[in-house]
Amino acid sequence: MAGERPKKKPQIKVVRKGPYVVNGLKHLKNWKGEDLPVQPVISLCRCGASKNKPYCDGSHVKIGFVGDKDPDRVPGEMHEYVGKGITIVDNTDVCCRDRSCVVNLPKVFENEDPDAASVEEVIATIKKCPSGALSYKLGGEHCQDYGRKPEITVSKNGPLKVVGSIELKDDYGTQPWCKEHYTLCRCGASKNKPFCDGSHLDIGFKDE
Numbered sequence: 001m002a003g004e005r006p007k008k009k010p011q012i013k014v015v016r017k018g019p020y021v022v023n024g025l026k027h028l029k030n031w032k033g034e035d036l037p038v039q040p041v042i043s044l045c046r047c048g049a050s051k052n053k054p055y056c057d058g059s060h061v062k063i064g065f066v067g068d069k070d071p072d073r074v075p076g077e078m079h080e081y082v083g084k085g086i087t088i089v090d091n092t093d094v095c096c097r098d099r100s101c102v103v104n105l106p107k108v109f110e111n112e113d114p115d116a117a118s119v120e121e122v123i124a125t126i127k128k129c130p131s132g133a134l135s136y137k138l139g140g141e142h143c144q145d146y147g148r149k150p151e152i153t154v155s156k157n158g159p160l161k162v163v164g165s166i167e168l169k170d171d172y173g174t175q176p177w178c179k180e181h182y183t184l185c186r187c188g189a190s191k192n193k194p195f196c197d198g199s200h201l202d203i204g205f206k207d208e
């Protein structure tokens, strides 16, 4: 319509030594699927110390939060498991240890055997991988984009699950491996910041 302003796409800015500043987000949910309050600009904790999680309360300053990647981190690897109907792509570098793959379809993901279930079951399970570590190839085409609306879900005692191609910006030019969905650390312990690497499990991160 003439005169109508173009809608601003949401964006996440990773602040050095500080929170995630999120612009233009319409949908923030908790792990029960309930809506959480949003404003045009919100700050979400990434140091793990806020007493008002998932929002930032300035605690990053008190604890001297740095927020960079660990320079001693050993990067993960890329694997492809080629089956008759589908190829599973596994980028272990961004795995958040969600385990939805081995819990939902162990015969495929524990045994690294794409042919141990139907192509539809494999795809349905891959789509549950929040970090984007798992994706697939069908007929040579690499599929990572599921076309969802922009939304962030605060997982219980775990990362922020981002879906819907929300742009990520930081001072280092960091980009997610999978642009449509990725997981962001909010416990402060990941060696692969800003992405979750499952360290919340090692430190026993709790929302309370």
Ligand code: FES
Pocket: 096, 158, 159, 160, 184, 185, 186, 187, 188, 189, 190, 191, 195, 196, 197, 198, 199, 200, 201
């Ligand atoms: S939330 Fe920090 S490593 Fe997963």
